[in-house]
Amino acid sequence: MNAAKPLKIALAGLGTVGGGTVQLLAEQAGLLAERTGRRLQLVAVAALARPQGLPVDGIPFFTDARQMAKDADYDVLVELIGGAGGIALDIVKAALERGKSVVTANKAMIAHHGVALAQLAEKSGAAIGFEASVGGGIPIIKSLREGLAGNRVGKVMGILNGTCNYILTTMLEQGRDFDDVLAEAQKLGYAEADPSFDIDGIDTAHKLAILAALAFSMPVDIKAVKAEGIRHVSALDIRYAEELGYRIKLLGVASLTDAGVETRVYPAMVPMSFPLAHVGGVFNAIVTEGDFVGRTVLEGRGAGARPTASAVVADLVDLAMVRRTPTFGVPVRALTAKPAAPADALHSAFYIRLMVKDEPGVFADIAAALRDEKVSMEQVIQRGRAPNQTVPVVMTVHDTGEAALLRAVERIAALPSIAEPPRLIRIEAL
């Protein structure tokens, strides 16, 4: 195989991931040639400015990525610019239309345009690799598309955003509040100046939409994902969680039942006996439940130049070896849209924190509201007494219909002795 032709790579975007990918291709050139029997050869790079300190000397350089995608002579386009549309989408389309394969780390683009791109790829005989779009270096796309191919998957869920997990882990370890930790994370470069994309769950939603499409063989559908972020998670709730035997994690959860598909992002209390409870800092982890394999958990670094480059290059190695897989695991015509689970099918156990004026009779009103909606309490924590002061009352309720619980909580919120809007956090079942 040593006489085989090199795999010609055109790479667009020399930011964090692009730089890491160029480094990996240079450092591991021998290893990659050994593994694939071919050279993985950078034949063109595109970026706004010529990069400093990267081993790209002598490689044709484009400031116009569109021109590179259209005109350069390559086998595979590596798109590391980012953004759901714009240049990224243009060059990926241009490559696929030419029958050139694409490797990308762009979750927003795959989440918004994945099916259209998969169709283009099928038409032209190209392949799309997007291992780097979810879970950084974790080989989760390969596992879902190939390693678990013999399973029907009923659930896939995970910690998919390192920034949020870093913030929640730091809040727990240092007992600090959200705003404080976020500000520090921004200073340290772990969170963006506009952090909304991460902390409001949008990034997690993109990744979840991709996982759900792969897991359930359905068209990727970002619009179906309901996302709630971590802005409202308080140090107080994190402390109560710990006391109750839980960790609070921002989860993306996709499940497929007879009632339909549910894809949601929310901060959840995860039992300490569950693997996700122990995934700290910038690590990501994905739990998959297949009908034959049972539960698998894959954990690793969810971001960063080197881990993400590892995923990009894994896709390149597949292309070099001519190992092909349909974009979403099955041909586009076999992707079947599945109805969303109706609101009244949703159910969960819950943590509820009320800030209550400590007055006689308050608890009877709260209990009555829950009873009337047939919500059954599991635990209650109320510490000491502080007559006429505002004190936290924390309770957990057993698995219950969400609609009924929300009605009960709405009634509780309206009680005159309730001083702040109630805080609800789902408790993730095992």
Added chain:
Amino acid sequence: MNAAKPLKIALAGLGTVGGGTVQLLAEQAGLLAERTGRRLQLVAVAALARPQGLPVDGIPFFTDARQMAKDADYDVLVELIGGAGGIALDIVKAALERGKSVVTANKAMIAHHGVALAQLAEKSGAAIGFEASVGGGIPIIKSLREGLAGNRVGKVMGILNGTCNYILTTMLEQGRDFDDVLAEAQKLGYAEADPSFDIDGIDTAHKLAILAALAFSMPVDIKAVKAEGIRHVSALDIRYAEELGYRIKLLGVASLTDAGVETRVYPAMVPMSFPLAHVGGVFNAIVTEGDFVGRTVLEGRGAGARPTASAVVADLVDLAMVRRTPTFGVPVRALTAKPAAPADALHSAFYIRLMVKDEPGVFADIAAALRDEKVSMEQVIQRGRAPNQTVPVVMTVHDTGEAALLRAVERIAALPSIAEPPRLIRIEAL
């Protein structure tokens, strides 16, 4: 692709895994056809007796697996008989010599004959899939061969034997002793009548040898693996571990440093902050450290009909899709034997439990023995006093050369006040 020819499968061995595989192929026939564009078709099965209750009616049946391997018309032989040699090895060789690919769950055979079989496969253009040989349903082979292909791996370690992990977990949860839990596990069918293969670490050694070959691109070398089992792990040590913030797990650990390769199996204390500490019951988990990806952890069911069938079928799906990978990730000629790390390069932190007659001056002798070998103590636990009785003294020592520690412990063991041989358990560093 629907018009593509079926993948013709001959399956030998209809025990637990064979039965599960036949079930999976029948139940998921539609899904597999969707994923691969072909039928995965059982064309022959071999077993000692016609099975009851399996969907193999009408499929040609052989009582002589060797005859099936030689004469039947198939694309891939699935070997699920087991054993390092014997029929299993004969039929795998016969298939490969005919240019037919092989899928196997047989860790003993791969650990003992992997390189010879890989050579045969290369010569005849066949492929060998052995995802099911390590970690049951966990896609660890695929991850090492493909998903992490861009990395140099420095360490791979894991909980690789479900029987041992079940016994250790039960000992912890129920405070019971080894012999007691083993007897129960045998009654429940979780452990064999002759449990040596599992509890003495031999099964883990086979799996570790395979992982090390894949991780370090070296010939699989079962003889280089030093294995120590869990017979000597006591409920007392498990309790002390818990108190010190550790869980005891049987680990297979392979590392590659400048000093050479180290492949060892031993019960180790794993810090609670390390993912492996939380892998309970029959679950397995593998930690890999790559130079780009950093640490990844894959966890799942390590045995059982359905999880193992999931892995067997993943290999069949790869073959159906003509996704090919060299047996050990690189061609056999590129597998490079690496020297074993010399004994004086080995080092670790340790837990030491001594049973000591509580007499004046004992502790000074112990401390002197450690000091003379430059072993530095980290923690000591000695509860209360019981003059002239035998009491446990537990200590942990910092990372230290193993040879020096063993010398110190030998001297301690010879002290007249030491009532039982000292117990040493490695503490796994993060």
